[in-house]
Amino acid sequence: MSGRYQTSGNGDRSQPEGCESSSDLLTQIVQAETCYRAFLVSGRATQMLQAAPGLGTSIPILFIECEGMVNSATGLAVRGDLDPMMPELGFDLDGQFTLFSTEYSDAGEFITVNGWVGTTEILALRQGASFRIPVE
Numbered sequence: 001m002s003g004r005y006q007t008s009g010n011g012d013r014s015q016p017e018g019c020e021s022s023s024d025l026l027t028q029i030v031q032a033e034t035c036y037r038a039f040l041v042s043g044r045a046t047q048m049l050q051a052a053p054g055l056g057t058s059i060p061i062l063f064i065e066c067e068g069m070v071n072s073a074t075g076l077a078v079r080g081d082l083d084p085m086m087p088e089l090g091f092d093l094d095g096q097f098t099l100f101s102t103e104y105s106d107a108g109e110f111i112t113v114n115g116w117v118g119t120t121e122i123l124a125l126r127q128g129a130s131f132r133i134p135v136e
Contacts, residue, residue, distance in 0.1 A: 025133050032063035032124040032131040035076055038108040039100045048078045048098075060090045060127040066099065068118025073111055075101030093120040 039045050049055055055078070062077040080097025083089050091097045094115045102108045113120075124131040 028063070028123045028133065029131050031074070032076075032126070035063065035074075035100065035102045035108070036061065036126065036131070038102045038106070039076055039078065042100065042108050042110075044110060048100075051079060056126055057128065058088070060088075060125040062090050062093075062122050063124040063126070063131060064093065064099070065121045065123055066113050066115075066118060067121075072118075073099060073101045073103050073113075074123070075099045075103065075108075075111070078110075090125070093122075 039048075052059060055061060059082070063075070064077055065074045066072060076099065077091045077093065077097050078100045080091035081095050083092045092115070096112065096114050099111045099113050100108055101111055122134055125134055126132075
């Protein structure tokens with residue numbers, strides 16, 4: 001069963017939401033890949049990748065949606081502390097992390113997010129050659 005996982009400022013990852021259409025899932029993957037390509041050509045990608053060895057391989061790149069903050073945004077979690085309970089899941093989305101988003105600029109921008117302020121939803125993840133929808 002595929003779906004999304006949410007955190008809500010306390011580290012609780014809820015069960016996947018209801019079934020989504022395959023076109024919605026494909027759209028999420030395309031958006032994630034587009035954002036990833038913009039990240040790679042950004043001036044800070046090399047610095048971010050060097051700061052987090054294993055990002056995209058042993059540490060998944062998460063394509064997430066952040067809500068409940070001053071501005072909501074969708075993008076890639078590219079920097080932060082690893083999740084203390086499950087570091088294999090990537091960055092601690094309840095702490096402070098850096099989001100790379102192309103939502104407001106095609107070239108993309110880096111946004112500091114305080115995860116404890118709102119909710120964060122994992123839409124897709126990349127751990128290897130391509131993005132996929134997380135499964136339970």
